[in-house]
Amino acid sequence: MNDFYNSKNESYGKQSRCKTCEKERKRNKMVITDYMYTEVTVNEKVIKMKKCSDCCEPKPLEDFYELKFRSGHSAYCKECSLLRAKIYNSTLEGKVVSAVRAHNKRAEKLGLIYDLTKEDLFTLFTDWENRCCLSGNPEDVSVDHFISLSTGHVGTTRGNMILLNFPANTSKYKSNPFEWFPRFKDKYNLDEGRFEKLVIYLANLNNMTPKKYKEYVYWCYDNPKL
Numbered sequence: 634m635n636d637f638y639n640s641k642n643e644s645y646g647k648q649s650r651c652k653t654c655e656k657e658r659k660r661n662k663m664v665i666t667d668y669m670y671t672e673v674t675v676n677e678k679v680i681k682m683k684k685c686s687d688c689c690e691p692k693p694l695e696d697f698y699e700l701k702f703r704s705g706h707s708a709y710c711k712e713c714s715l716l717r718a719k720i721y722n723s724t725l726e727g728k729v730v731s732a733v734r735a736h737n738k739r740a741e742k743l744g745l746i747y748d749l750t751k752e753d754l755f756t757l758f759t760d761w762e763n764r765c766c767l768s769g770n771p772e773d774v775s776v777d778h779f780i781s782l783s784t785g786h787v788g789t790t791r792g793n794m795i796l797l798n799f800p801a802n803t804s805k806y807k808s809n810p811f812e813w814f815p816r817f818k819d820k821y822n823l824d825e826g827r828f829e830k831l832v833i834y835l836a837n838l839n840n841m842t843p844k845k846y847k848e849y850v851y852w853c854y855d856n857p858k859l
Contacts, residue, residue: 687713725763729754732776736789743859745788753791765798766831767814767823773799779835780850783807785858792838795831809854811847 671682671691681694686708697706698714707714721727733751740747754776764771777797780787784807787793797805801821805813814828829843836846 683710685710685713687717725758729758736776736778736794740782740789743782743785743788745782745785747789749789749791749794754794757791757794757796760834761796764796765801766795766834767801767818767827768798768821769824769827770798770822775799775802777802777805779810779831780853781807783857783859784853786853786856792835795835809850811850 671684673680673682682691683694683697683706684691685697688710690710692710694706696710696712698711699706709717722731729751733749733754737747737749757776762771763774765774774796775798777795778787778789778793779795780793782788798821801817801823804817804821814823817823818825818828832843832846836843839846839849841849
């Protein structure tokens with residue numbers, strides 16, 4: 634056991650690697666670190682370079698984003714970072730994280746509730762099978778507020794979030810959903826049965842009967858704060 638360094642975080646109080654292996658690991662890490670950061674001289678000017686962990690190309694440090702919470706630069710160059718972000722944002726998790734951040738920020742700026750979590754949106758997507766709540770269409774699904782933030786009521790919270798396909802979402806905008814739906818259901822192929830189901834779903838989340846919830850929605854639009 635003397636061939637292993639002491640460690641409070643490992644089983645039996647010893648590191649999992651022997652001293653020889655640990656020294657080799659640290660030596661290799663130093664080589665990699667030195668390799669990731671280099672300097673080149675161009676026209677008598679020293680340029681600091683870094684190797685991108687994605688494309689593996691050495692690029693000037695200005696091609697890497699600076700880290701916000703500690704010194705240093707991102708492991709990926711700006712080009713690769715943007716590509717990775719684009720790919721991530723196309724996934725369900727990426728869409729959820731982006732929607733939570735954006736909608737909470739909007740509500741916070743307006744002084745409204747902004748307690749929506751990633752888990753809340755995953756539940757919403759699961760409950761509605763990743764489809765528009767009103768049409769059942771799985772294409773171009775976006776997150777929207779049932780009661781618009783423009784009323785100055787409710788906010789970004791689980792009991793006010795729904796899924797709409799993008800055209801319907803754009804059309805609804807600040808409208809009272811109970812008045813908007815009958816006017817545009819045919820244009821956007823929306824289903825009346827799904828609308829009734831959605832009202833019951835939201836009423837339950839808000840501990841109301843569907844009738845009381847409808848009255849509450851009308852009250853919010855008839856008594857705007859903003």
